[in-house]
Amino acid sequence: MPEHAPLRAAIIGTGAIANAHAAALAATPDAELVAVVDRDPAFARAFAERWGDPATFDSLDALLASGTVDVLHVCTPPGVHAEQAIAALDAGLHVVCEKPAALSLDELDAMTDAAARNDRRLAVVFQQRTGSAAAHVRGLLDSGALGRPLVATCQTLWFRDPAYFAVPWRGKWATEGGGPTLGLGIHQIDLLAWLLGDWASVQGQLWRLARETQMEDVSTAVIAFAGGTVASVVTSALSPRETSSIRIDTERATVTVDHLYGHGHEHWRITPAPHVDPDLAAAWALPEVEEASGHDPLVRDIYAALVSGRPLPSTATDAARSFEIVTAIYSSAASGAMVTPDTLRRDLDRLRSLESPITDLRRA
Ligand SMILES: NC(=O)c1ccc[n+]([C@@H]2O[C@H](COP(=O)([O-])OP(=O)(O)OC[C@H]3O[C@@H](n4cnc5c(N)ncnc54)[C@H](O)[C@@H]3O)[C@@H](O)[C@H]2O)c1
Structure with a gap:
């Protein structure tokens, strides 16, 4: 049993790669998938049915207003990563963001700044480091x-x-x-x-x-x-x-x-x-x-750091x-x-x- 209560996770963007995040969260004792968001409600519902029936939302604003989540996994196309990650960080959530983190270095810098000013963590997914x-x-x-x-x-x-x-x-x-x-x-x-x-x-x-x-x-x-x-x-x-x-x-x-x-x-x-x-x-x-590379070890190590208050592992930092x-x-x-x-x-x-x-x- 984990020493700490699991962190409440949500996924935005319930397309292809979101399945790797849901599987990794299911394998992580420090996390519980409590909500999913997609701009297409049918995608979100079908995804929720596959992954333990978390709550579904059709907008990030509605999710953030619910106050039910600690960590947001950003699995949308890259054009909206920065705005979604910054909104979540400003609402006090940690963020795990799929690659590429943003459309430009300016956007990535703004995401890093948002994490720093809110004292939250921004982890970018490069699972091949694991x-x-x-x-x-x-x-x-x-x-x-x-x-x-x-x-x-x-x-x-x-x-x-x-x-x-x-x-x-x-x-x-x-x-x-x-x-x-x-x-x-x-x-x-x-x-x-x-x-x-x-x-x-x-x-x-x-x-x-x-x-x-x-x-x-x-x-x-x-x-x-x-x-x-x-x-x-x-x-x-x-x-x-x-x-x-x-x-x-x-x-x-x-x-x-x-x-x-x-x-x-x-x-x-x-x-x-x-x-x-x-x-x-x-x-x-x-x-x-042996441990193969993948989303599972990355997500496991990110959550272990988040629940214990330790810095993120080197597999999840220095995305710039x-x-x-x-x-x-x-x-x-x-x-x-x-x-x-x-x-x-x-x-x-x-x-x-x-x-x-x-x-x-x-x-x-
Ligand atoms: N780490 C990896 O190995 C890996 C592999 C594949 C994709 N990716 C990355 O994951 C991200 C998503 O890729 P994908 O292949 O899963 O895409 P996808 O098109 O399969 O899924 C994207 C989902 O986001 C939803 N969406 C789009 N705009 C939205 C918005 N504004 N708000 C809420 N939902 C929205 C779409 O409806 C869709 O369900 C990309 O950045 C991609 O590069 C990473």
Whole structure:
């Protein structure tokens, strides 16, 4: 039994990803799903029937006025994340927000400010940071056991057909905020940055090769990290054999993870360099107890922190770093120049909106 009463949770946006949140809440002793909200009442009712019959509301205002909730899970399309998260934080709720947290860094900054002024927590969902393998590899990198990380590759090679871009909120700057770099690649870019730390510069390009969209369907970028690692990053929505991959070559080993939407130990490999003593390399083995990445461990750890008053886990904080890197890819594509954290903060257009020119290579 938990030492504290469970926190009362609500979900706004009862579409596809809300099911992962409801399942994670059901598995968390520190949480109880008490309400759901959708602008389509039929969606909310059908969802409530599947997930233990919480109360249903057709607007966030009505939910907040009810005073029955401690934590709001924002599972709506990204165009309304900022306004919904800020309203909930100002009403005294904690917020767990799906990626991408917002449409722009300005919006994300406003959400972070709202959390700070209300002394509430804002957790952004990057569930690929979770799992025992990612934690183990981060520990090896942070301790210096693998030596300095030198060169990395980071690939999000996914396939999204024309119908995916035809969904009304997708494929438009105003409602989706960015293309696959923001919507899809941000998971792997975020995991890479969670493993390697602060970024120092980004050069990026945006390409439209095949799909009907206002944005890119492919992007390419080079990220230099402050710790002295250089990474080549490709994000594609056009790749029939799908994979999500990170490779980091350090002074003493190559670390790889090759998966699609989540990873367990079988997806990770640590290969020692030829000069490394096999006994030393044996000590890098993944832990015996395995936990796969996913919403369940993330939500469990967020609620454990909330009920105990501890800071949020590192798997749920620092959402701005990968959002900055993604914004820098758009900023660099617009200017043609290398972008640093300083120059990014001076690109006022890109701080407000990622909208950038795309190099169109489609054939008639
Ligand atoms: N973490 C992940 O792996 C992951 C995976 C898929 C989607 N997502 C993210 O989750 C979010 C939602 O994606 P989805 O695929 O579930 O979308 P979806 O279209 O399936 O569901 C969105 C729901 O929000 C409702 N909605 C829209 N506007 C609303 C409003 N103003 N107020 C209340 N309800 C509203 C819609 O009626 C719909 O039920 C996006 O930000 C997406 O990027 C994350």
